[in-house]
Each structure stands twice: as C-alpha cells, then as structure tokens.
Amino acid sequence: MHPLVFPWTVPSAVLGVLAYVLAVVAAAVVGRMVYNRGEGKSLGSPIVAGAFAFLLGAWFVSTKTPFEAQPIPLHTYGLMIALGFLFGIHLAARAAEKYASVDGLAFYLPGAPTLRQAAREKGDAGTYTGKMAREHLLDLSFWILAGAMVGARLLFIVVNWEGPNGYGANPSRIFDLTSGGLVFYGGFIGAALTSVWYARKHGINFRALADICIPVVALGHFFGRMGCMAAGCCWGKVCENANFLFGAEFPKGALAHGEMARSPEWASFIAEHGHTPALHPTQMYEGLGELALFAILLLFRKNKRFHGQILAMWLMLYAVLRLSIETFRGDWGRGMLLRWPEVDPVLLSTSQLVGVGMVVLGAVLFFLWKPRSAAPAVPAAPAAAA
Structure with a gap:
C-alpha cells in the first residue's frame, strides 16, 4: 500500500x-x-x-x-479518484452521443430545446443531437463533481458529529479537508440531486441520463476503492486466521495503521511488528464487486426495456453488495446507529441503513417504471454505445 x-x-x-x-x-x-x-x-x-x-x-x-x-504530495487516493472520474466521464459522454445520434428521445425529453433546434438543422439532425448530448454530459460533469464532493463531505460530518472527537465538539474541523473524509452515499445523493436539477433545466430525460451514467459510476467507484486500499482507509475487521490468504497488513503511513496504533487493544502489537494485524481487504472486496456490477449493467443496458431500468437495478444490486461488505468492515469512522452485538457489531451502520432504503427504492422504481406491455419501450442501443 x-x-x-x-x-x-x-x-x-x-x-x-x-x-x-x-x-x-x-x-x-x-x-x-x-x-x-x-x-x-x-x-x-x-x-x-x-x-x-x-x-x-x-x-x-x-x-x-x-x-x-x-x-x-501526490496522494494515490486522489489520483485514483481523478482517474475514475475522468475515465467515467469520457465513457458516459461517448455513450450519450451515440444514443442520442440514433434517437434523440434516448437522451432528451419530447419538445426539448435541443430537439427543436435539431429539427431546424439543414444537415444531419442525428449528428447534431448526438453532439449536443455529449456537450451536455461534459458540462454536467462539472456540476456532478461539485455536488458529489459537497454531499460526500456533509454525510461524513453528520455521521461523525457526536463524541469528544466529533465535529459537534470541534466545529472548526468541518472545513479542514485534510482531516478527512468523504462518504460515497453522500456523494451519490449530492450528484443525483445536481443531475436532476441540470436535466430539468435543459430538457434532458433524467431516467435516460441515469441509465447512461450509472455503469460508469460503478467503474469510478472501483477506482475509488483502489485508492482506499492504497491509503489504508475503509479497512476491514481483523482476520480470525492470521495467515488468511487475502489478509492485508497496513504499514506506517496508512490510516488503518494510525488509528489502530492509538487503540489500547492493538497498540502493543503494532509497536512490536510495525504493521497492523491481517485485516479483511474490504476495499478490494468492494472494488471487485464494482467491476462485476459495471459489466452486468453494461450487458443489460444494451437491451433495456424502459428508461430508468439500469438505475433501478443499480440501486438494488449495489445496496446488496454494500450491505454484505459492511459486515466485514472494521473502521470506526463510518457511524453506527445500532450496535448489535455490542462487541464487534455487524448492525446497523449508517451505510447499511441507507442500503436498506436503496433496495426498497430500487424495487419500487423498477415496478413503477416498468412498462406493462410486452413490447420494448425504448429502441435498442447501438452496439458501439456500450
């Protein structure tokens, strides 16, 4: 690391x-x-x-x-976040252009200003619509970044408000970004709200936009978890078997090392060995799960039946993945709403509560948006749009 x-x-x-x-x-x-x-x-x-x-x-x-x-210093975590964001935006903009070039309603709402302008174009209306969809996606990326950072920071502050070291007792630390940290769920909520606002402003079909962006969200999250692995944050519980094949020992400089070195339970071990005990690499677990989600969502997006299908699927699938990973987490900065059992709790972290809500929301949206007719509700995606 x-x-x-x-x-x-x-x-x-x-x-x-x-x-x-x-x-x-x-x-x-x-x-x-x-x-x-x-x-x-x-x-x-x-x-x-x-x-x-x-x-x-x-x-x-x-x-x-x-x-x-x-x-x-060039932090690995920041580098991986930047790479994930830039790579994801490139893929999403490319897909938006190809979808909109085939059918403007694959990206815009009926009567959107861009569609009206495309109808007045003397050249290829599809080319114009695709170009504008790409421009809108790239423009939106700036607002998504701002909304995601604000949302991720706010949720981190909320879940770490209580206690002598919390933000409630130390409000001056709220704007100290060097002290960490960010919460993915908060970033997603902030990015989603920003996207809804932008879509309504420009006549973009939010559900179609979400279906284009959600697979690359999973890919970007993979990059982010690799950054977590390098930084030693979001670490897992101590492995019961010290020789566990996938156990990760974090050296000095990693966040896991610094936190556990201040713990009475592990201070002497770390002082003697110079590294943490073998921990479950939850960052790697989730990162590999995100790669699998990316492939699954791309596969379904090629033949989706209605706008919003990929968004609803991701809400359910990612929530199940996160709920599973949370049972292996061992870091103390994620907020526990219910400590059960009291020693080594597996329930109920803030992320688990949000995950339960995401499963319910995803299922409700899937059945609300699912067309009742058997015929496909949207045109097939172009092969190159994946």
Missing part, C-alpha cells in the same frame, strides 16, 4: 505560474457556462464574463505572490 505516489516540493516560481494558469482555466469555465446558458447565441457575454473572471483571479493571485515553496 502506497498512500503517496511520490512527494513533490514545488518552487515558488512554479506555484506562481500554476496559480495564473488556474485563473485562466477558471475564466474558461465561467465563459463556457455563460455560453451554454445563452445556448450559444452570442460570444460577447461569454468573453466579457471570462475576462472579468480572469482579471479577478489574477488580482487575487497577485496579492498572494510570491508564494513560499510548498511540499505537495
């Missing part, structure tokens, strides 16, 4: 250049958002908004320079 890919110390001059580059990127993002809001009718407003954003960013950077040289 390697929490850090390698440590960097960035010189002052490089930090200054990077800060100005970041101001340019921020200005480009602002300009693009204004351009999309105006549906591309004018370049004047995006240019003015982008220029204003750059000047504001450049002024802010100039007040902070020169920067002191800073050690900026």
